[in-house]
Amino acid sequence: MKWCTAVVAFVLPGGDADAIAGDLCEEYALRRQSESAFAAALWYGSQLLRTLPLTIVATLARDGWRSVAVAVSTYLAAQLVEAGGTAAILRAGILGAARVMSVSVAVGLLTATLSGFVAYRVRPAALVALVGMNVATVVALMILVPTSAPLWYQLVFLIGSPLMTFGGGAIARRTHRCL
Amino acid sequence: MPRGEFLGSLEHVVLLAVLRLGANAYGVTVRREIADRTGRDISLGATYSTLDRLERKQYVKSKAGEPTAERGGRAKRYFEITPAGVAAIRVSQAAIERMASGLKRAWNPS
Numbered sequence: 001m002k003w004c005t006a007v008v009a010f011v012l013p014g015g016d017a018d019a020i021a022g023d024l025c026e027e028y029a030l031r032r033q034s035e036s037a038f039a040a041a042l043w044y045g046s047q048l049l050r051t052l053p054l055t056i057v058a059t060l061a062r063d064g065w066r067s068v069a070v071a072v073s074t075y076l077a078a079q080l081v082e083a084g085g086t087a088a089i090l091r092a093g094i095l096g097a098a099r100v101m102s103v104s105v106a107v108g109l110l111t112a113t114l115s116g117f118v119a120y121r122v123r124p125a126a127l128v129a130l131v132g133m134n135v136a137t138v139v140a141l142m143i144l145v146p147t148s149a150p151l152w153y154q155l156v157f158l159i160g161s162p163l164m165t166f167g168g169g170a171i172a173r174r175t176h177r178c179l
Numbered sequence: 180m181p182r183g184e185f186l187g188s189l190e191h192v193v194l195l196a197v198l199r200l201g202a203n204a205y206g207v208t209v210r211r212e213i214a215d216r217t218g219r220d221i222s223l224g225a226t227y228s229t230l231d232r233l234e235r236k237q238y239v240k241s242k243a244g245e246p247t248a249e250r251g252g253r254a255k256r257y258f259e260i261t262p263a264g265v266a267a268i269r270v271s272q273a274a275i276e277r278m279a280s281g282l283k284r285a286w287n288p289s
Contacts, residue, residue, distance in 0.1 A: 020227060054228050
């Protein structure tokens with residue numbers, strides 16, 4: 001449960017993150033005294049599902065939507081960097097056609113990490129909005145143009161992109177604390 | 180209380196819970212107090228977004244407590260009702276009582 005609380009505290013934006021993660025942890029421990037581990041875990045999961053959207057929307061609204069603006073700017077910049085990077089590598093002509101997809105994945109995930117880092121440093125609450133935009137884009141592409149890329153490629157971005165974006169944010173958080 | 184800033188039903192209940200809990204009002208206790216007394220199982224997210232709204236209206240103020248081990252080393256956020264919050268409850272409660280006045284037999288005929 002310790003790692004789960006740490007993840008919750010990280011995913012939740014804004015100043016309430018630590019307090020809510022601590023409250024969830026405390027009430028889970030209280031429930032474990034009178035309920036089975038499964039029932040307590042079920043309660044924890046349901047609380048998390050009900051709490052996350054509310055907290056994210058409340059934080060973004062409180063932030064005057066500045067976080068959304070930062071997320072949109074970071075997202076657009078990342079798309080430009082990704083497209084430019086992939087094009088430059090392809091133009092160099094050092095790779096065969098078979099490796100193009102792999103390079104595209106590497107550049108995409110690297111850019112996701114970088115954008116997560118920048119978004120968190122500019123405005124921590126922007127990180128969740130950025131992850132949401134990344135996931136929404138991949139899901140939209142999977143639904144609207146399912147044949148545009150192989151399934152493995154789409155799944156790598158669906159799972160890898162939010163993870164790497166959060167990873168970039170985690171690096172920013174860690175380095176920020178060290179400074 | 181400024182006009183147009185009447186308490187919503189959840190705000191009213193949360194504010195009463197904070198008042199009832201005194202110095203021990205934080206997310207878990209507020210949520211549990213409401214569940215125990217009203218049977219309403221609200222999420223922590225709803226509890227905090229309501230408390231945030233009440234804080235913006237200056238009906239409550241908050242301060243961070245000490246981190247504890249049973250909370251994974253994370254601090255509590257304690258809430259305290261302000262004089263403006265007490266006044267808001269008084270106005271809201273009086274309005275409900277005036278609206279309900281003389282109607283008890285309508286929902287409790289026996």
